[in-house]
Amino acid sequence: MDRFCGVRVVQVARGQNRHADSLAILASSLTEEVPRLIKVELVDEPSINARVSVSLITTTEPCWMDPIIDFLAEDQVPADEKEVEKVHQAAAWNWLLADCKLYRRSFKGPYLQCLHPSKIEELLTELHEGVCGSHVGGRLLAHRAMTQGFWRLQMQKDATEYARKYYFTKRVEAEALANIRDVNVKKFVWRNIVRRFGVPESLALDNGLQLNSKAFDEYCSSLGIKNKLEAAKGRWAEELPNVLWAYRTTPRRSTGKTLFSLTYGAKVVMPTEINLCSARISGFSPAESVELVVSKLNLLEEHRESVTIRLVEYQQKLARRDNRDVRRKEFSVGDLVLRKVVGNNRNVNAGKLAPTGEGPYRVTAITGT
Structure with missing residues (x-):
């Protein structure tokens, strides 16, 4: 100690001295027969080839389909007599697949797959704003869902509420102006849109000079209104395939068919059918599919001829309706x-x-x- 210039004693906390304590305890507990060399082996791979399987278990809330499925699968009925009668009436319109998927008989076309309420949001989102979405109203949205092979007890109500919630639009009447300037456009938007319906989320505008001016852009920005076409500016090449796909897969009112079916003679498989695993997807067979497509191509000319006849009938109905108020002189x-x-x-x-x-x-x- 005399040889040191100075000695300083510092107390080290126990939490900072764990390593030294562990070594001291290990050294004091060892016997003479145990070697003081500790070997550490690093195992990169497991010593056994056991595979652990993980199953995803999802739980769904009870819904209106459960009593019908229980009756068709296991002949179980509810305790309430009134509910028993309802189940018997509903069972006559439904059919249960081997994988316990419920299908409902339709008045026109094949059976419709009954959807759980938790899947309705996914279906309507894809049909309304997905790859094949056409941003239609509630009535047509429900019709599209049924044409894709899906059904729900309150499909019309759900589709209408969805269309109002996400893309609720208002149309205003036109107004005749002597000169169309950005000042007149701002007055029109304030008087006919904002004051009547409130501030809209976005406006779909064309490239007119009075609509594409700096003054009108600043006016819309001050109200928090977005230009719906501004975000897609410069991306028409990327957006065009989605627009064409939606147009070609939407049934026409005049023909009742899609352009895809008139070209290939078959109904298109929508992304919603793949995500929700419809009957066509669950029972898909490549060999049978090729055979059916070839057989439908042989009947394509007849199919187009029948569509042409229906188109002529539709045009004649429109002509009669338009000419009913015409007075001959x-x-x-x-x-x-x-x-x-x-x-x-x-x-x-x-x-x-x-x-x-x-x-x-x-x-x-x-x-x-």
């Missing part, structure tokens, strides 16, 4: 008539209030009936 020689101004005969400097007819002219002869 016959003219005689000597009557005064006005001729409709069309094409190059219209005065472009007169504006929107220009007359639509010119004359009068006198009928001199009748050339046909």
Whole structure:
């Protein structure tokens, strides 16, 4: 101690001295027969080849399908007599698959897969705003869900509430303006949209100068309104395939068919059918699918012919509806008539209030009936 210049004693906390304590305890507890060399072996791979299987178990809440499934699968009925009668009536319209999936008989077409309430949100989201989404209203959204092979007890109500919740739109009437400037557009938006329906989330605008001006952009930004087409600017090449896919897979009202079915003779498989595992996906067989596609291609011409006949009938119905208010009037020689101004005969400097007819002219002869 005399050789040191100084000695300093510092107390070390127990938490900071665990390593030294462990070595001291180990050294004092060892006997002479036990070697003081401790070997540490690092095992990179397990010594046995046992495989551990992990199963995902999901629990679903009770729903309206459970009593029907219990009755069809195990012939179990509820304790309430009124509920028993309801189950018997519902069972006549349903069919149970081997994997306990419930299907409902439809008035037109194949059986429809009954969906659990927890799956409705996924279905409507895909049909409304997914790859094949067309942003339709509640009534057409429910119709699309059923055409894809899915059914729910309150499908119409759920689809309507979904359309109102996520993409609720309002349409306002047009207003005639002498000059369309950004000032007039701001007044129109404030008077006909904001004051009547509140501040919208977004507006779908074209590339008009009065709509694409800096003043109108600042006005919309001050109200918190987004331009719906602004985010997609410059990405039309990426968005075009999704738009075309939605257009080609949506049934036309005039024909009742999709452009995809008229081209290939088969119904398209939607992403919702794959995610929700519809009957077509669960029972898919590549060999049978190829055989069915080839057989439908042989009948494609007949299918297109029937669609053409339906299109003509639809056009005739539209013509009869549009012409029902038309009053037929016959003219005689000597009557005064006005001729409709069309094409190059219209005065472009007169504006929107220009007359639509010119004359009068006198009928001199009748050339046909």
